[in-house]
Amino acid sequence: MDFALIMFVALVITGVIWLLDSLFFKSKRPKDAKLPVLTEYAKSFFPVILAVFMLRSFLVEPFKIPSGSMLPTLLVGDFILVNKYTYGIRLPIINKKIIDVRAPEKGDVMVFRYPKDPSLDYIKRVVGVPGDTVTYRNKRLTINGKPLATQKDGTYNYVGRGLNYVTTEQYKEQLGQHLHTIITQPGRPSIDLSQVDSQFPYRENCDYNDEGFTCKVPQGYYFMMGDNRDDSTDSRYWGFVPDRNIVGRAFMVWWNFDHLKRIGHMIE
Template identity: 70%
Template structure:
C-alpha cells in the first residue's frame, strides 16, 4: 500500500473542497448559513493531513520491522524512525531527488524500495557503495581487497522459521568508524547460488558454485545491501544492487517495541 499516495490524494481532495468553497460555493450561501458538513470536514482535516504529509515526506517516516533479517540490531516488532532528508530531498510519491545532500555510507542502516517490487520497503545495511568491490567468502567480508575487521563477542539465540531454535555467533563488525553487531550461523553457506535471480548488472558478480562466496563490483549509482542476520537475510547477494532512485532514507532510532519496552529510545549503529 502506497501510504504517501493515499495521503497526497486526501490532501488534494480536502484542499480542493475547501478552495472550491472559498472561490465559488460560499458566495451563494447566506452569510448566516451554516457551512455544509463536507466543507467543515475538509477544513478540519486539511491542516492535519498537510502537517502529516510534510513531516512524513521530508523529515521522518515511521516503519515497523516485519522480519528478523537485521537481528540482532533490529528485532521483529521494532518501530523505527527513518530520516528522509539525510540522502537528499525527494519529491513525495514519485521519489525523485531534487536536492542532493549526503550519499549513503558503508555501515548505514537504510530503508529502500525493493528493486524487484518498488511497492515493498526493505531495510538492510549498506555494505558496498559505487565503485566498491565487495567479496564475501567463507563468512568473511572484504571491501576493495581489505578484510572487514570482525571480533567475536557472544552468541544469540532465537526462534527461527518453522519454530526451530537457532543459536548464532555474534560479531562486532567495522564497516566504518562505528562498529555494529552482525551474526552468522555455523554450518550455513555464505550464499546459496540456486537462489540467486537474474538482476541488472548481474555480470558484475561472480559466485562460487559450492556456495563458499561471491564477489561483486558495485556500479555507479547503485548500492550493495546485506542484512545483519547474514544467514537469514534475502539481500543483494540474491537480487542485486539498489539504485539511488529507490532510496527512502536512513534508519536512526527505535521509538517503540510493545514486546520489549527496554528497546525504546535505542539509537541505531
C-alpha cells in the same frame, strides 16, 4: 496502494473542496448558515493531512520491522524512524531527488524500495557504495581487498521461522564509521546459490561460487546485506539497489510492544 499516494489524494480532495467553497460557495451562503458537512470535514482535515504529508515526505517516516534479517540490530516488531533528508530531498510519490545532501555511507542502515517490487520497502545495511568491490567468502566480508575488523562476541539465540530455536555466533564488525553486531549460523553456507537471481541488472559484475561471491558495485547503485548474515535475502540474491530507490536512513527505535526498553534506542 502506497500510503504516500493515499495521503496525497486525500490532501488534494480536501484542499479542492476547501478552495471551491472559499471561492464560490461561501459568498452565496447566509452569514449565519452552518457549513455543509463535507466542507466542514475538508476544512478540519486538510491542515492535519498537510502536516502529516509534509512530515512523512521530507523529514521523518515511521516503519515497522517485519522480519529477523537485521537481527540483532533490529528486532521483529521494532517501530523505527527513518530520516528522509539525510541522502537528499526527494519529491514524494515519484521519489525523484531534487536537492542532494550526502550519499549513503558504508555501515548506514538504510530503507529502500525493493528493486524487484518497488511497492515493498526493505531495510538492510549498506556494505558497498559505487565503485566498491565487495567480497563475502567463508562468512568474512572484505571491501576493496581489505577484510573488515571483526571480534567474537559470544552467541545470540532467537526464534526463527517456523518457531524453531536458532543459535548463532555473534561478532562485532567495524564497517566505515559504524561498529555494529552481526550474527552467523555455523554449518550454513555463505550463500545459497540456488536462490541467486541470474538476471538482475549488472549481474555480470558478480562472480559466485560455493564459498561466496565477489561483486563490483556499479555507479549509482549500492550493495546491501542484513546483519543476520545467514538468514537475510539481500543484494547477494537479487542484486544492487539503485539510488532512485532510496527512502532514507534508519536512526532510532521509537517503540516495541514486547521490548519497551528499546524505546529510544539509536540504530548503529
